[in-house]
Amino acid sequence: MILFNDVYFSLPIEFNDPFDCNTIPNLIYTEEEKEKYRFNLMNDVKNTQEVFNSLGNDIEKTFEDGWKYTFNNIRNNLRIFCLSEVNNNVMMYSHYADSHKGICLEFKVTDDPFWEEVEYVRYKNNVPDFHPFHNDIKFIHKELIEIETLIKSCTWSYENEWRIIKDGPYPMIHKFPSNILTSIIFGYQTSTEDKLFIQRIIEKRTTSIQLKEVVKKEKSFELEIKPYQLIND
Secondary structure, three states, rough: OOOOOOEEEEHHHHOOOOOOOOOOEOOOOOOHHHHHHHHHHHHOOOOOHHHHHHHHOOHHHHHHHHHHHHHHHHHHHHHEEEEEEOOOOOHHHHHHHHOOOEEEEEEEOOOHHOOOOOEEOEEEEOOEEEEEOOOOHHHHHHHHHHHHHHHEEEHHHHEEEEEEEEEEEOOEEOOOOOHHHHEEEOOOOOOHHHHHHHHHHHHOOOOOOOEEEEOOOOOOOEEEEEOOOOOOO
C-alpha cells in the first residue's frame, strides 16, 4: 500500500465479527405474498409435482432457506476495504494494529473516482427487517448488499467505520491515487526497527507523506497524535 499504492480488498470470512456480512435478516411478508409464492412455486415448470409434494406444507421454510442461499451467494462474492473516521481510538490499535505495534494509514477523501463507492456503516441494536417481494429487483439487490455489509451491531460503533464494497474474484487488489495517502501514524509500541523500515519505504514514494506517532495523553486514558521526529540511522 505504501510503496505501490495498492489496496487489498478482504474476504468477509476474514473479519473478526461473526455477524459481519453473515446476518440473515427478519423476512417480512404477508400471508397473501406467501400464497402467491406457493402458487408460483407449484406452477414453475422446473418443479415437478413430485418435487412440490415433497415440500409438504412447509413452504415457509423452503422460502426462507432459498433466501439464505441467496445471502450466501452474495456474501461469497463480496470484497471489502475497511476504513475508520478515527485515528486515536485505543481499541482500534489493539485490534487492528498488532496491539499498538503496527501502524495506521491516513487517507484524504477527494473527488477522485476511488472514493465513489465509499459507504458508512450503520450500527443497530437488532437484526434488520427485509421485505423480499419488492417489485424492483435492483432495489432488492441493493438492500441485500446494504444489510450484509453496512449494518453491524452497536457493539462495534466505536470503530466509526466506512467501507468500499466490490464484487469480484479473490484476491482483489485496486490502485489508489498516490496523493490521497497523506500520512502514516506509528502505534504507541511500534518498534524502532519498524519505524526505520517505514522511513526507508516512504523515501521511494513519488509523493510526500507525513509521519506521525501515537502518544499517551497525560493524566488521561486517551491517545493523541503528534508529529514524528525522524530517526537518523
